[in-house]
Amino acid sequence: MNDESTRKKILMTAGPIFAERGFQGATVRDISEAAEVNLASINYYFGDKQKLYVEVIRAARDSQGGSSAFEGLHTQVPPAILLEKFINVLLKKLGIGVEPDWKMQLLVSEFLSPGEACKEIVEEYFRPYFELLLGIIDRLAGGNLSDAERLRMGFSLIGQCLHYRLAGPIIRMFVNAEQFSEEFDNETLAKHIARFTIGGVKSLVEQSKASTVT
Amino acid sequence: MNDESTRKKILMTAGPIFAERGFQGATVRDISEAAEVNLASINYYFGDKQKLYVEVIRAARDSQGGSSAFEGLHTQVPPAILLEKFINVLLKKLGIGVEPDWKMQLLVSEFLSPGEACKEIVEEYFRPYFELLLGIIDRLAGGNLSDAERLRMGFSLIGQCLHYRLAGPIIRMFVNAEQFSEEFDNETLAKHIARFTIGGVKSLVEQSKASTVT
DNA sequence: ATTGCTGTTAAACATCTGTTTAATAGACTG
DNA sequence: CAGTCTATTAAACAGATGTTTAACAGCAAT
Secondary structure (H helix, E strand, C coil): CCCCHHHHHHHHHHHHHHHHHHHHCCCCCHHHHHCCCCCCCCCCCCCCHHHHHHHHHHHHHHHHHCCCCHHCCCCCCCHHHHHHHHHHHHHHHHCCCCCCCCHHHHHHHHHHHCCCCCHHHHHHHHHHHHHHHHHHHHCCCCCCCCCHHHHHHHHHHHHHHHHHHHHHHHHHCCCCHHHHHHHHHHHHHHHHHHHHHHHHHHHHHHHHHHHHHH | CCCCCHHHHHHHHHHHHHHHHHHHHHHHHHHHHHHHCCCCHHHHHHHCHHHHCCCCCCCHHHCCCCCCCCCCCCCCCHHHHHHHHHHHHHHHHCCCCCCCCCHHHHHHHHCCCCCCCHHHHHHHHHHHHHHHHHHHHHHHCCCCCCHHHHHHHHHHHHHHHHHHHHHHHHCCCCCCCCCCCCCHCHHHHHHHHHHHHHHHHHHHHHHHHHHHHC
């Protein structure tokens, strides 16, 4: 009866813990205690810690339909609006201003120190979002960008969002608390990054057109 | 006679090891073996691992004159040129295309997981560079940016550079090897980020002027 | 009832890692 | 020379952590 119950308990509990403390930082004892199961259960069901980690990622992917939060973004809305919305959602998922989505945290962890599960999580979890973003950028540029240019644009945007997430403590060293909550909140940052990106795309397209004319 | 010799050996050897593996990942045994000193020497001279880490950072700061690599950048050169040069140097320091500067790696480590030494290393090692960058951006914008706007610009630029450093393995999943070495090398990226940033600043200034007129 | 399978548990195990200890050797001092 | 201080060393220690073991309980089938 209790057949798969403890297995599920482990799987559910381990996700946020791995996300918060990383693979190394999360101990099997932490996980087993939080899941209220015996220490040995983890090895019994999953073999070892590494395999549990992979299973957690796989379960995370299956549990919720991919880019659901971005659903409805690929309508006929102007790309500039779309872009800001995309950034807004991404920042939220990353935890700017709100509690971070632990699945996104897992993704970020794999970004920073790619492990065995990296390829899988990137392909299944990151690529759909990224393709969506590339589409928006493409529309923004009126289809005038090369593959590499579009990729660089995409990575530059992701890079900015990630940085505002990762460098929060450092940013706080440069601005006071009041300024931080007013000028570096989700909405303001989304506007900033969107405007920044749109300007960048525009300037690139102009230059590209100019050189084409030449 | 050998008085400070082993102490210096530890200090010199520990830097790159900390930089490469992070504070947690670098073990005192690794360090003592690499420095060819006895395990206990580290505690004898520095008290504990943490204090050694702080000393390493302090030594790194003192050893080489701050923003020397950026020397000569604050001349009367057009800010657009200056900016690209700045990005170029930063990318090199971060290890895009070349071996990374281990001091910069330490800085990045502290960025990603701020420890006790974070405040010190940021103030002494990062802020001078950053102020320089803010100056360039300010000239680029003709002095039309608010403090917060300038800061966001600066962080967006740093974020992009850092991301191209950190996400190297992920980028490789989206482009083939040939494309990677041709389209994501130091020079191309510096050009891309510079153009991106200039476009972003321009668009922000224009919008800012427009709203001022209104 | 016995057997065999499955899940559970506490304990043990093995390894790694930061730190401490106790002994030793060398150099300088009185 | 005796004494004291410093530096060095091998060993031990203590704690954390991933993994394994051996015993046990529940339960179904023979």
